[in-house]
Amino acid sequence: MFRAAVLAPALLVAGMNSVGLAQVKLEYKVVEGSKTKTQTTTKTHQVLSINGMDIETDAEQAATTSTVVGTRKPDGSISIEQASESLRVQLSLPGGINLSFDSANPAEKKDDNPQLAAIQDALKVVAGTKYTFVLDKDNKVTAVEGTQQVLDKASGLDQSAQDLLKAQLDPQKLKKAYEQSHGNLPPILVRGGETWDRTEGDEIGGGQTLTFQKRYEYQGAIQKDGRTLDKIGVKATGVTYAMEPNASSPVKIDKSDLKVESSDGTILFDRAAGRVVETHEVIRIKGDMTLTINDMELPTKLDLTLDVRAADQK
Numbered sequence: 001m002f003r004a005a006v007l008a009p010a011l012l013v014a015g016m017n018s019v020g021l022a023q024v025k026l027e028y029k030v031v032e033g034s035k036t037k038t039q040t041t042t043k044t045h046q047v048l049s050i051n052g053m054d055i056e057t058d059a060e061q062a063a064t065t066s067t068v069v070g071t072r073k074p075d076g077s078i079s080i081e082q083a084s085e086s087l088r089v090q091l092s093l094p095g096g097i098n099l100s101f102d103s104a105n106p107a108e109k110k111d112d113n114p115q116l117a118a119i120q121d122a123l124k125v126v127a128g129t130k131y132t133f134v135l136d137k138d139n140k141v142t143a144v145e146g147t148q149q150v151l152d153k154a155s156g157l158d159q160s161a162q163d164l165l166k167a168q169l170d171p172q173k174l175k176k177a178y179e180q181s182h183g184n185l186p187p188i189l190v191r192g193g194e195t196w197d198r199t200e201g202d203e204i205g206g207g208q209t210l211t212f213q214k215r216y217e218y219q220g221a222i223q224k225d226g227r228t229l230d231k232i233g234v235k236a237t238g239v240t241y242a243m244e245p246n247a248s249s250p251v252k253i254d255k256s257d258l259k260v261e262s263s264d265g266t267i268l269f270d271r272a273a274g275r276v277v278e279t280h281e282v283i284r285i286k287g288d289m290t291l292t293i294n295d296m297e298l299p300t301k302l303d304l305t306l307d308v309r310a311a312d313q314k
Contacts, residue, residue: 023189026218026230028182029274030078030139034069036275037085040310049301050291058092064313076137079145083130089123103127118160125154125165133178141178144171173203184216184234185269192220197237202306207247212260212283213238216267227270229277234265236283251293258287258302278311 041062048055064086070079084103091099099116101123131146147169154165167173186196195217202210217233241256243249265281284305291298 023191024218024221024230024271025189026185026232026269026271027274028139028185030069030080030135031273032069032071032078034273035066037064037066037313038310039064039313040308042309043305043307045305047303049303050298055094056092057094058090060090062086062088077142078135078139080133080135081130082133084127087123087127091119114158115160118158118164121154121157121161122164122168125150125157125161126168129169131169131174133174139182141175144174147171147174167205167207176201177203184214184267186216186218190218192218194218206249207244208253209242209244210285211240211242212236222268224268227277228272230269230271232267232269234267234281236260236263239283239285241289251291253289254292254297255290256287256302258285258289260284261286276310280309282307 039062042060044057044059046057048057063084066083066085068081068083070081072078087101087103089099089101091097093099097113097116099119101120103124106120106124106127129150131144131150133141134143134145136142150169151162151165154162157165180200184198184200186194190196195215198214198216200212200214202212204210214234214236219231219233221228222231223229237260239258239260241253241258243253261284263281263283265283266279267276268278269275270277282305284303286303287301289300289302291300
């Protein structure tokens with residue numbers, strides 16, 4: 001009796017350790033014939049403090065995108081079509097300027113502000129965008145097709161609107177974004193509590209890019225909506241800012257010293273389907289920047305919060 005009483009707890013602990021040490025392989029899969037729909041909501045809140053004056057901007061975008069995977073060809077290549085099904089945008093800009101757009105009921109009347117009118121025209125085109133990623137046998141992107149047809153349809157728009165669309169639909173940028181979104185999983189087997197690091201770029205428009213250093217952590221399997229999902233935590237640990245030298249903006253940013261004030265994120269990954277089914281990440285960035293306007297340097301403080309949420313839609 002005494003021996004059995006000691007042995008049973010020892011077996012229980014051994015069993016718990018084996019579970020904790022179990023390794024899993026997380027990898028993206030391209031499932032022929034699969035169809036999915038995703039809604040992504042992006043919110044940004046920005047405060048620029050220039051010479052003690054706060055300039056506040058808010059933006060919210062809700063986009064629904066459908067993805068259809070084709071069938072493998074004899075050479076191993078496969079196509080993935082992505083289409084924008086709906087788009088809603090709300091912008092609150094300095095000076096009481098606001099813009100509202102809903103692809104389900106796009107405004108016919110153009111805004112009197114030329115810049116906002118260009119954004120409206122670009123959004124109308126983006127709302128109906130459809131293009132295709134072509135992958136090789138190793139699931140690497142070899143081409144992005146269909147973007148030029150979209151740009152051709154927008155050839156009659158104001159040049160500012162065309163420039164916005166060209167930046168949005170640049171095949172190289174789309175390819176980079178796809179590869180980045182499918183390159184955040186660990187290349188090796190992982191167990192609960194193990195971490196891996198990635199460097200990821202986030203283009204924020206106007207030739208501007210935020211580059212984040214991120215740390216991912218595998219947090220084990222959970223049950224949700226009748227499925228077993230792998231939970232991955234993600235935190236940004238560092239950030240740098242860059243602006244393209246040929247950016248068309250009249251405002252140039254020559255220097256920046258930004259820090260990640262806070263960061264928290266979660267990814268839910270369906271290992272069986274080989275895809276992310278839900279993600280939510282919030283990052284707050286603060287720091288100093290030097291803006292140059294008409295050859296005048298202006299010391300500036302930035303406070304920017306990015307809130308991105310995406311989830312499968314039934």
